[in-house]
Amino acid sequence: MPRKNLTSSALTPLEAKAELARLADLIAHHDTLYHQKDTPEISDADYDTLRKSYRALRELHPDMAPANDPEKLVGAAPSAGFKKVTHTLPMLSLGNAFTDEDVHDFIGRMRRFLNLDDAGEIPVVAEPKIDGLSAALHYHNGKLALAATRGDGTTGEDITANVATIHNIPKNLHAPYLAKVEVRGEIFMDRADFAILNQQREAKGETLFANPRNAAAGSVRQLDTSITAKRPLRFFAYALGDMDSAQWPTQISIRTQLARWGFALNEPAKLCTNEKEILSYYHHIEAQRHSLPFDIDGVVYKVNDRTLQERLGFVSRAPRWATAHKFSAEQAETRLNDIIVQVGRTGVLTPVAELEPVNVGGVMVSRATLHNQDEIERLGVRVGDIVIVQRAGDVIPQIVERKNSIHQHGARPYVFPTTCPACGSLAIREEGMAATRCTGGLICPAQAVERLIHFVSRDALNIDGFGAQRMRELWEDGLIKSPADIFRLHQHKTGLESRSGWGALSVNKLLAAIEARRHAPLEKFIFALGIRQIGQVTARLLAKHYQNCTHWRNEMIAAGVPESAARLRLTDIEQIGPLVANDIAGFFAEQHNRDVVNDLLKEMQVEDYQPPDSGSQTALSGKLIVFTGTLEHMSRAEAKSKAESMGAQVGSSISQKTNILVAGKDAGSKLVKAQALGITIISEEEWLTLLSTGTFDVRG
Ligand code: IVH
Numbered sequence: 001m002p003r004k005n006l007t008s009s010a011l012t013p014l015e016a017k018a019e020l021a022r023l024a025d026l027i028a029h030h031d032t033l034y035h036q037k038d039t040p041e042i043s044d045a046d047y048d049t050l051r052k053s054y055r056a057l058r059e060l061h062p063d064m065a066p067a068n069d070p071e072k073l074v075g076a077a078p079s080a081g082f083k084k085v086t087h088t089l090p091m092l093s094l095g096n097a098f099t100d101e102d103v104h105d106f107i108g109r110m111r112r113f114l115n116l117d118d119a120g121e122i123p124v125v126a127e128p129k130i131d132g133l134s135a136a137l138h139y140h141n142g143k144l145a146l147a148a149t150r151g152d153g154t155t156g157e158d159i160t161a162n163v164a165t166i167h168n169i170p171k172n173l174h175a176p177y178l179a180k181v182e183v184r185g186e187i188f189m190d191r192a193d194f195a196i197l198n199q200q201r202e203a204k205g206e207t208l209f210a211n212p213r214n215a216a217a218g219s220v221r222q223l224d225t226s227i228t229a230k231r232p233l234r235f236f237a238y239a240l241g242d243m244d245s246a247q248w249p250t251q252i253s254i255r256t257q258l259a260r261w262g263f264a265l266n267e268p269a270k271l272c273t274n275e276k277e278i279l280s281y282y283h284h285i286e287a288q289r290h291s292l293p294f295d296i297d298g299v300v301y302k303v304n305d306r307t308l309q310e311r312l313g314f315v316s317r318a319p320r321w322a323t324a325h326k327f328s329a330e331q332a333e334t335r336l337n338d339i340i341v342q343v344g345r346t347g348v349l350t351p352v353a354e355l356e357p358v359n360v361g362g363v364m365v366s367r368a369t370l371h372n373q374d375e376i377e378r379l380g381v382r383v384g385d386i387v388i389v390q391r392a393g394d395v396i397p398q399i400v401e402r403k404n405s406i407h408q409h410g411a412r413p414y415v416f417p418t419t420c421p422a423c424g425s426l427a428i429r430e431e432g433m434a435a436t437r438c439t440g441g442l443i444c445p446a447q448a449v450e451r452l453i454h455f456v457s458r459d460a461l462n463i464d465g466f467g468a469q470r471m472r473e474l475w476e477d478g479l480i481k482s483p484a485d486i487f488r489l490h491q492h493k494t495g496l497e498s499r500s501g502w503g504a505l506s507v508n509k510l511l512a513a514i515e516a517r518r519h520a521p522l523e524k525f526i527f528a529l530g531i532r533q534i535g536q537v538t539a540r541l542l543a544k545h546y547q548n549c550t551h552w553r554n555e556m557i558a559a560g561v562p563e564s565a566a567r568l569r570l571t572d573i574e575q576i577g578p579l580v581a582n583d584i585a586g587f588f589a590e591q592h593n594r595d596v597v598n599d600l601l602k603e604m605q606v607e608d609y610q611p612p613d614s615g616s617q618t619a620l621s622g623k624l625i626v627f628t629g630t631l632e633h634m635s636r637a638e639a640k641s642k643a644e645s646m647g648a649q650v651g652s653s654i655s656q657k658t659n660i661l662v663a664g665k666d667a668g669s670k671l672v673k674a675q676a677l678g679i680t681i682i683s684e685e686e687w688l689t690l691l692s693t694g695t696f697d698v699r700g
Pocket of ligand 1: 094127128129130132186238266300319322324
């Protein structure tokens with residue numbers, strides 16, 4: 001992979017601070033996609049490059065690291081729905097090596113740290129790096145008692161019931177064992193099992209998993225364990241967790257013990273004594289990787305001697321005594337047969353390369369994204385060119401380069417369409433934007449169908465049983481034209497059952513899945529509407545702020561008037577800028593969209609916002625707090641953000657629902673009203689105490 005140093009040492013400290021914050025947010029975004037949603041958008045290699053840039057800049061400006069410093073975090077925070085488990089010994093991550101030189105540096109660093117000379121050898125165990133998700137299994141008196149995901153490294157999710165369904169995990173250890181044993185390893189799915197699972201899903205019209213890793217993660221994270229039980233999951237053990245493990249002095253002896261207890265190990269592993277052996281193991285495995293039954297994304301080197309491991313210790317999130325040597329992205333050459341344009345939910349036109357089918361690292365690829373007009377120009381590709389297509393980890397294949405220096409005779413530069421290929425409306429590219437958009441709105445069939453597909457997708461209403469193809473079919477036949485029609489589909493039950501390829505069973509399942517979603521949390525509902533720029537985070541923010549669906553809708557309609565009070569209330573929400581506000585107001589300004597929402601509300605019940613059970617309750621959790629008067633020690637914005645971070649909701653006026661009023665200097669009518677309603681009133685002093693101690697004396 002390209003090894004550019006993306007970081008400029010010429011940045012001023014303030015510029016570096018801004019850049020670090022930007023990179024940290026980006027990393028957090030990709031962490032969430034990877035760890036919580038199982039829908040990565042970038043390749044592992046690109047992610048590693050991103051982290052590397054961050055690390056390099058942070059080294060130059062250590063004081064400028066933001067609060068969400070990714071170097072201090074591992075993975076992503078656990079999602080709601082599972083009980084939380086705190087790892088008594090954090091589950092760490094691994095540093096990466098990409099080249100032989102990186103491996104040389106890894107060994108050199110350890111030598112220097114241990115004060116060994118150049119000849120000093122450090123035996124390491126090399127093992128395949130499984131592309132799955134890590135888990136910690138706790139055994140009490142030999143019995144599987146608790147299993148947890150890695151989560152953010154400190155807190156994971158309790159997946160005991162799910163893990164109990166994985167066949168190759170021993171439920172009882174083979175004796176002899178200690179009273180307390182913690183085993184760590186990777187849950188994954190074999191490639192062949194994954195292929196069968198996806199075939200079954202396709203037949204049932206369910207969404208397909210992108211790869212075995214996502215399938216494994218999605219299967220483990222099922223609240224309904226009967227679903228997990230049907231998934232062909234496996235486990236490899238590779239380490240011990242928090243337990244008395246002094247009797248195993250080497251990594252090899254740990255592996256032997258794990259096998260004796262009944263665990264499967266990630267083979268082939270090899271004890272290597274020097275760099276030459278390490279690299280030859282790596283190249284051997286790399287050549288073999290496609291004949292292994294499971295996906296691996298590299299190999300892991302671990303110092304064999306645990307006394308040395310202990311001396312070497314850790315640097316922030318990763319051990320100094322181990323590293324992951326990653327395979328580089330896989331590429332292949334093929335011919336660009338055509339460029340077609342797809343229209344997405346929000347009308348964005350995405351050019352897609354149609355390729356002469358080619359095997360890229362074991363997977364046949366016949367399409368790759370070209371992202372947008374600029375990318376086609378940057379690559380300088382024309383139909384007929386020979387291109388290099390790359391498949392890295394989980395992302396959609398991309399074209400990275402044109403191979404031929406001269407275009408084929410007669411090949412013309414690609415002209416990006418100025419009209420939508422789906423509806424013929426004008427397609428325009430806004431000033432400063434990369435994307436070209438169809439202006440057809442809902443008269444555009446592509447947008448209409450994509451919106452419906454989004455509406456039922458996993459992170460939105462999560463209605464299983466609608467594959468993209470099925471939705472398209474139902475739309476074309478006029479059975480589903482708008483989201484509310486989904487809830488009226490039962491009226492066509494008999495007609496559906498007689499469709500070819502459907503059958504009574506799958507229709508029943510689909511209708512049951514739809515019924516189950518007649519109730520939906522407010523944030524899911526907002527996200528499902530597919531409003532431009534309203535991702536899950538913003539949807540949650542809006543839900544939290546407006547609490548109730550009707551109230552939200554009325555406010556959004558009122559916010560259509562540019563200077564209105566409702567528009568101000570919307571832009572007052574931290575993280576909602578004028579552009580996002582414009583998009584929401586713009587959505588509600590269209591009669592058609594208002595009809596869609598109103599029609600839906602006749603069919604379904606949207607639940608009021610429920611704050612997540614954060615685990616750590618504060619005195620402010622779930623409370624409605626109002627500030628009035630002048631605060632002398634902090635700005636209103638800071639007070640608000642502090643209150644929200646402690647789980648409170650901040651209101652602007654006093655009502656029966658208000659729990660606490662913080663009265664600053666010269667408080668006026670709000671104070672009077674709060675007194676009249678008997679609401680708890682605290683001074684700024686008490687507010688500060690509350691922030692630092694988490695409690696305050698309640699006065700009447
Ligand atoms: S050892 C402190 N060994 O890779 C070291 N990890 O990128 C802990 N992984 O979180 C990890 N195969 O999920 C280790 N043979 C192996 C592995 C392995 C896959 C995963 C594991 C870890 C991640 C780090």
